[in-house]
Amino acid sequence: xxxxxxxxxxxxxxxxxxxxxxxxxxxxxxxxxxxxxxxxxxxxxxxxxxxxxxxxxxxxxxxxxxxxxxxxxxxxxxxxxxxxxxxxxxxxxxxxxxxxxxxxxxxxxxxxxxxxxxxxxxxxxxxxxxxxxxxxxxxxxxxxxxxxxxxxxxxxxxxxxxxxxxxxxxxxxxxxxxxxxxxxxxxxxxxxxxxxxxxxxxxxxxxxxxxxxxxxxxxxxxxxxxxxxxxxxxxxxxxxxxxxxxxxxxxxxxxxxx
Numbered sequence: 001x002x003x004x005x006x007x008x009x010x011x012x013x014x015x016x017x018x019x020x021x022x023x024x025x026x027x028x029x030x031x032x033x034x035x036x037x038x039x040x041x042x043x044x045x046x047x048x049x050x051x052x053x054x055x056x057x058x059x060x061x062x063x064x065x066x067x068x069x070x071x072x073x074x075x076x077x078x079x080x081x082x083x084x085x086x087x088x089x090x091x092x093x094x095x096x097x098x099x100x101x102x103x104x105x106x107x108x109x110x111x112x113x114x115x116x117x118x119x120x121x122x123x124x125x126x127x128x129x130x131x132x133x134x135x136x137x138x139x140x141x142x143x144x145x146x147x148x149x150x151x152x153x154x155x156x157x158x159x160x161x162x163x164x165x166x167x168x169x170x171x172x173x174x175x176x177x178x179x180x181x182x183x184x185x186x187x188x189x190x191x192x193x194x195x196x197x198x199x200x201x202x203x204x205x206x207x208x209x210x211x212x213x214x215x216x217x218x219x220x221x222x223x224x225x226x227x228x229x230x231x232x233x234x235x236x237x238x239x240x241x242x243x244x245x246x247x248x249x250x251x252x253x254x255x256x257x258x
Contacts, residue, residue: 001206013213028087037141040151041202063094101186119189126195136256143202
């Protein structure tokens with residue numbers, strides 16, 4: 001997609017996201033957006049563009065690490081529950097409880113009994129969230145194996161992206177078919193009428209971001225909030241004398257000759 005066209009449309013959508021944010025805050029809505037999908041499918045890029053212009057006190061990202069030994073003994077959904085939104089908040093889950101249906105199952109990090117229990121209990125858990133007043137939206141980012149390979153190579157060779165590549169990414173490549181089968185079974189159990197999956201084609205990153213944001217905006221009816229007019233008062237500097245700059249430790253201007 002043409003970069004200028006993409007940036008112009010992204011700016012327009014981000015203005016709408018700000019309006020949505022203010023509506024969520026005013027109306028006390030509780031919103032959960034789940035981002036799942038293949039490695040390098042573009043989830044992180046979409047999340048970054050959504051949150052870029054928003055207030056982190058209203059819209060925050062939950063990206064949990066691997067569970068601790070203590071968390072492994074908890075009810076599976078327990079550590080995710082603590083990250084759910086209060087009124088006036090939106091939480092974006094960069095990976096979520098669906099780890100159990102994907103990487104944990106494929107890599108053998110959970111037992112078959114735990115996996116099957118998740119598939120049975122997840123739809124009911126999400127019904128509970130929705131009944132409690134949470135707006136739950138789920139996105140699955142899809143990417144072709146050719147594009148994924150290209151992005152993996154970019155990560156390996158780009159020092160700014162190298163941190164994104166992990167040994168688990170290698171495993172995901174070598175177990176492509178198993179991940180595909182796990183995803184299909186997950187959809188069979190959790191792509192429900194009350195909580196459907198929305199699939200985003202991630203081969204074109206720019207289009208994927210715009211399509212995801214545009215779709216998200218349509219899932220929550222909102223209205224623009226009129227801000228009151230603000231007149232800045234005159235600056236009150238009476239009696240204040242600024243200390244000499246020489247008495248403070250300054251950060252060196254590394255670009256003073258530019």
